[in-house]
Amino acid sequence: MEGNTSDSRNTTQAACAACKYQRRKCGPKCILAPFFPHHREKQFLRAHRLFGVGKITNMIKPLDPGRRNIAMATIIYESDMRAKDPVGGCLRIIENLQSQLEYSQTQLQLLLQHLAFFRPPPPSSSSHPSLLPLQFQEQSKSKDPVQFQEQSKDPFQFQDFQEQKDPLQFQEQKDPYLLLQEDMKLETDSQYQDAWRRL
Numbered sequence: 001m002e003g004n005t006s007d008s009r010n011t012t013q014a015a016c017a018a019c020k021y022q023r024r025k026c027g028p029k030c031i032l033a034p035f036f037p038h039h040r041e042k043q044f045l046r047a048h049r050l051f052g053v054g055k056i057t058n059m060i061k062p063l064d065p066g067r068r069n070i071a072m073a074t075i076i077y078e079s080d081m082r083a084k085d086p087v088g089g090c091l092r093i094i095e096n097l098q099s100q101l102e103y104s105q106t107q108l109q110l111l112l113q114h115l116a117f118f119r120p121p122p123p124s125s126s127s128h129p130s131l132l133p134l135q136f137q138e139q140s141k142s143k144d145p146v147q148f149q150e151q152s153k154d155p156f157q158f159q160d161f162q163e164q165k166d167p168l169q170f171q172e173q174k175d176p177y178l179l180l181q182e183d184m185k186l187e188t189d190s191q192y193q194d195a196w197r198r199l
Contacts (some may be wrong), residue, residue, distance in 0.1 A: 017044035020052055031060060035072045047079040 008135040019026035026033055032053075047056060056075060060068045082089040083148040139173055 021048065022053065031057065035076070043080065046083045047075055050079045050082055051075060065141055093154040
């Protein structure tokens with residue numbers, strides 16, 4: 001009799017919180033034993049109050065061991081938050097985190113605007129002379145814009161150019177074949193005039 005009572009006590013002490021609540025023997029195949037050991041009776045009671053033992057078992061039974069651990073961690077966390085905040089639960093925590101995220105994003109945008117305001121503008125390639133090609137820089141240096149404007153505004157420049165053109169010099173630049181034809185024509189005309197005078 002004493003041996004039987006000691007065995008039953010050891011079985012009761014080794015039972016998980018779920019089996020102890022249901023007053024049944026906790027076997028090695030109990031899927032709730034890894035998540036609700038005997039010293040986590042309060043967590044089990046909170047999860048049982050929110051979901052129920054049968055519903056928890058049906059939710060985690062078809063899952064593989066990796067997903068089963070994630071599902072049970074979610075169930076325990078949600079039941080703990082519901083016990084702390086019976087009205088809001090996890091929803092209130094999610095809303096608080098979302099508001100903190102929006103506030104942080106707003107502060108980040110303000111800081112970026114301040115940095116953009118105090119940051120000097122990048123130098124443009126047209127305003128920086130070192131970024132221009134070397135040939136273009138030399139041409140721009142050799143061409144004085146003031147001198148070019150003064151030359152273009154001189155009204156006598158075109159007249160001086162016309163006066164420099166000598167008509168004789170212009171004739172010398174003609175084709176020599178045309179000049180020979182003109183000389184022959186002049187000689188022929190002079191011969192005709194002499195013959196006409198003799199008559």
